[in-house]
Amino acid sequence: MSADQAVANGTLDVAVIGGGVVGCAIVRRLALAGWRACLLEKAPDILDGASKGNSAILHTGFDAPPGSLEARCIAEGYAEFRAIHARLGLPLIETGALVLAWDDAQEARLDDLMAKARRNGVDDVEPLSARALRALEPELAPSVKAGFRVPGEHVIDPWSTPYAYLLQAVENGALFLPRCAVTGGAFDGARWTLRTSRGQIRARLVVNAAGLHGDRVERLLTGESGFTIRPRKGQFVVFDKPAAGLCRHILLPVPSETTKGIVVCRTAYGNLLVGPTAEEQDDRERAAVDRATLERLRAAGEAILPALAGQEVNAVYAGLRPATERKDYRIAARDGLNYVAVGGIRSTGLSAALGIARHVLGLCEGLAGGAATPPERPVWPALRNIAEGRPRDWQAPGNGGIVCHCELVTRREIEEALRGPLRAQSLAGLKRRTRVTMGRCQGFYCTAELAAITAGRFARPIAGAPARDAAAGEPAERAHAG
Amino acid sequence: MPADLPATADVAIIGAGPAGLAAAVRLRERGIGHVVVLDREAEPGGIPRHCGHYPYGVREYGRLMKGPAYARRNVEAARRAGVAIFPRTTVVRLDAGPLLTVSRDDGVSQIAAGRVLLSTGVREATRAQRLIGGTKPGGVLSTGALQGLVYLEGLRPFERPVVLGTELVAFSALMTCGHLGIRPVAMIEPGAATTARWPAGLYPRLRGIPLLLGTRIEEIVGRERVEAVVVRGPDGARRTIGTDGVIVSGGFRPEATLLDASHLVRDPRTGGPEVDQFGRCSDPAFFAAGNMLHPVETAGWCWREGRAVADAIADSLAGLLPARDAVVRLETSGDMLKYVLPQVLVPDRRAAPLGRLQLRLSRPAHGTLTLRQGTDARALARIDSRPERRITVPLDRLPPLVSGQAQLALQDGPR
Known part of the structure; x- marks a missing residue:
């Protein structure tokens, strides 16, 4: 029986609330374990909250608190991602990271950080002198003091990754319910009614x-909450593709208690990213950028890689991390309530999601008093690659021609993203699935054609109503003949 | 089914805008047999396709046209001249040879050409490049995107936008709005004066639209759609303007991505390829013309430049151009000169397609433009101008130069 039948007749096993990367990974794990699971997302598409903007790094967990749940979930999530990414068609850019000390105080902490990495099972860290660092990264500012290399830190795609998780969940029987906001619920001792x-x-x-x-x-569900979300905003600057040639590794600072600090790294799409900031705010929805901070980020990037000066900016964005009053994840099962809270998943969520999902499955089995029967032959859908440096659709016959010139997105890729169980419902969703308009021109060239291709598909069209319906204007002159 | 791409061509032109199409016609007039124009858009014609207003075509065709008619006229002229135009054909890579790698619906192929003309035009600076703060709602458009929506797709993206910028293209945006009865609520210019000289015919259309000089957009407000902009005026005060769209106009830069992974030398000042007075790139089998050389000029300027550079290409194929070695490299000193074109000069006094030095200022300035080589300095021109305005000096006003560097400087002086 599929999950949507289970919803209809009231025999669903698990309702997962929240379509971020963590929710997508959980519903995938549940579906692969044979549970009838459903993902509820209040927005029209997944990735509308914290998962919308992050630094797209697959962390090893080298600097996580040893012995913490976070450290365990990152380690398990990391291992599973490495095992499955190729099967799901997900890119993994094997960059490695350099942790860089820029003053004596930071340099003094390097040994402790390396010892911590080893306690976290990341035992291939390697100390490097300033000279060795600059041999690895010739564009690095000469003022670097020392550092170490973490070979296992890599770059992944923050958007296609959760799509692939949810797609696999759906293809294995899970149900995805977008535009489904939870307004309340009650548990009757056997079942929840949301x-x-x-x-x-x-x-x-x-x-x-x-x-x-x-x-x-x-x-809403239990009348109280064991944690309080304190949104922490991170702003980012993304540079155009020529800047990606300025460094090979992820460049990390020595982390502080509250933040991993400002990172410089390539992206899966061949850009260079600088960020994030860490700014506390009350608003849980609004992730605004501001010029002064963006200029500061730009300067911070140039202090690390001086050749970044003069490179073109492609995009700027801000994301919100759901921090809580404590550092560790807030994952807990409530006995007698058949409820699992998965809270406080901050910047490591993308890396840890698959590990969190395994942990949550265990908690669900504990609450339900047993396991389900996994599908005999689980389905492994593979996404079409949109990452840079790997075979792309524009190289293949029948692609329909390139529509987005900056990111080389084909008409076929766009049309595929507008079909299927997880079809894009908005321009933002289409951007995340295909990269359209995400390049250096930000839609200067392709907005008009995208508006035509997506006409009638989105609740909010890319650009307003046909002009001929407007009383004021004459019908627009059409430049295409026929 | 698209027409088959040839594997070879005498001249391959990348970009079917005014410069590329005019060059193609001229090459055919000069007797070049196989001229192909490759354009990545669905329809050839370039930016004028979606500039549905006057004035285009007066000097080229002796009549006043709107952009789309002008674009069609350029395309027809090329087809009549026997030029093969391939739309929806994206050049993804340039290599010495010249060898072009091309993507189309049927996948990737290559074209070996005798000469290549780059005429890929310009795009506007984005909201992101200007580091404008706020959220990212829909309804923030470049002029190019706005005009594509309006003139190519017949859409009406907003009702009462603000226009950022006062370059000529901002007035083109106003005309696009006027075409649909869209009423901009403000025109916002960070500088102390408008960038473009206001064409007199635009005054009436502008009436009633407040022009806010010395004003920056600090923040764009809105979740799904633009709801307001927060601006900071010359007095430092912030205020909110209710609006449903932002037209981010101007700040043109060459669409020169193809240079990034190529062997051709790029000029960081223009953002386009480094060329000599014949429009010839650092690899002399490659030429460039039109706005990718000089952000930004009018369509007519690009058209004439395309024709002129085509003559140089024909001469080059006939072995008539002087070698591009022992060149004079023009450097700019000081921060007042934004760029100079051509960037290098072959010491050869014959008439050349880029027969004038083209300059732009980075800020309003006045003074004397001087050219110095070694100990010789010569005043070339008196200049009193503003950024984004055309400044030219005939090459024959330059003193004889020897290979090496020469410095151009603008020295402050009385108006």
Whole structure:
């Protein structure tokens, strides 16, 4: 029986709330374990909250608190990602990272950080002199003092990764319900009844992976919350592709207690990214950039890689991390309530998601008093590659021609993203699935053609109504003949 | 089914805008047999395709046209001249040879050409490049995107936008809005004066649209769609303007991505390829013309330049051009000169397609333009101008130069 039948007849096993990378990974793990699971997302598409903007790094967990749940989930998530990424068609850019000390105080901490890495099972860290660092990264500012290399830190694609998780979940029987906001719920001792914007949903267990709204959802369901979300904003500057040639490794600073600090790294799409900042704010929805901070980030990037001066900016963005009053993840099962909270997953969520999902499956099995029967032959869908430096659709016959010239996105890629169970419902969703308009021109060339291709597909069209419906204007002159 | 791409051509032109198409016609007039124009858009014609307003074509065709008609006229002229135009054909790589790697619906192929003309035009600076703060709602468009939506797709993206910038293209944006009865609520210019000289005919259209000089957009507000902009005026005060769109106009830069992974030398000042007075790149089998050389000029300028550089290409194929060695490299000193074109001069006094030095200022300035080589300095011109305005000096006003470097400087002086 599929999950949507289970929703209809009230025999769903698990309702997962929140379509970020963590929710997508959890519903995938549940589906692969044979549970009838459903993912509820209040927005029209997944990745509308914290997972929308991060630094796209697959962390080893070398600097996580040893023995913490976070450290364990990162280690397991890292191992599983490495094992499955090729099968799902997900890019893994094997860059390695350099942790860089720029003053004596930072240099003095390097040994402790390397010891911590080894305690976290990351035993291939390698100390490097300033000279060795600059041999590895010739564009590095000469003022670098010392550092170490973490060979296992890599770059991944923050958007296609969760899409692949959810796609695999759906292809193995899970149900995805977008535009489904939870407004309340009650547990009757055997089943939850969730009130949502799409009606009542009954399920044996509820997993709260609501990210920036996790504490609110917990209060809606249980009347109280074991944690409080304190949104932490991170702003980023993305440079155009020529800048990606300026460094090979992920360049990390010596981390502080609250943040990993400002990172410089390539992206899966062949750009160079500088960020994030760490700014506390109350607003859980609004992730705004500001000029002064962006200029500061640019300067910070140039202090690390002086040749970044004069490189063109491609994009700027801000993301919100769902930090809580404590550093570690807030994952807990509530006995007698068939409820699992998955809260406080900050910047390491992308790396740890698959590990968190395994942990949550264990908690669900504990609450339900047993395991389900996994599908005999799980389905492994593979996404089409959109990362730089690997075979792309524009190289293949029948691609329909290139529409987005900066990111070389073909008409076929766009049309595929507008079809299927996880089709794009908005321009933002189409951008995340295909990269259209994400390049250096930001839509100067392809906006008009995209508006034509997506006409009638989005609740909010790319650009307004046809002009001929407007009383004021004459019909627009059409430049295409026929 | 698209027409088959040839594997070879005498001249391959990248970009079917005014410069590329005019060059193609001229090459055929000069008797070049196989001229192909490759364009990545669905329809050839370039930017004028979506500039649905006057004035185009007066000097080229002796009549006043709107952009789309002008674009069609250029395309027809090329087809009549026997030029093969391939739309939806994206050049993805340039190699010495010249060898072009091309992507189309049917995949990747290569064209070996005798000569290549780069005429890939310009694009505008984006919101991101200007580091404008705020959220990222829909309704923030470059003029190019706006005009594509309006003139190519017949859409109406907003009702009461603000226009950022006062280059000529900003007035083109106003005309596009006027075409649909869209009423901009403000025109916002960070500088102390408008960048473009206001063409007199635009005054009436502008009436009623407040022009905010010395004003920056600090923040764009809105979740799904633009709701307001927060601006900071010359007095430092912030205020909010309700609006449903932002037209981010101007700040042109060459669409010169193809240079990034190529062997051709790029001029960081123009952002385009480094050329000599014949429009010839550092690899003399490659030429360039039009706005990729000089952000930004009018379509007519690009058209004439395309024709002129085509003559140089024909001469080059006939072995008539002087070698591009022992060149004079023009450097700019000081921060007032934004760029100079051509960047290198072959010491040869014959008439050349780039027969004038083309300069732009990085800030409003006035003074004397001097050229210095070694101990010789010569005043070339008096200049009193603003950024983004055309400044030219005939090459025959230059003193004889020897290979090596020569410095151009603008020395402050009385108006």
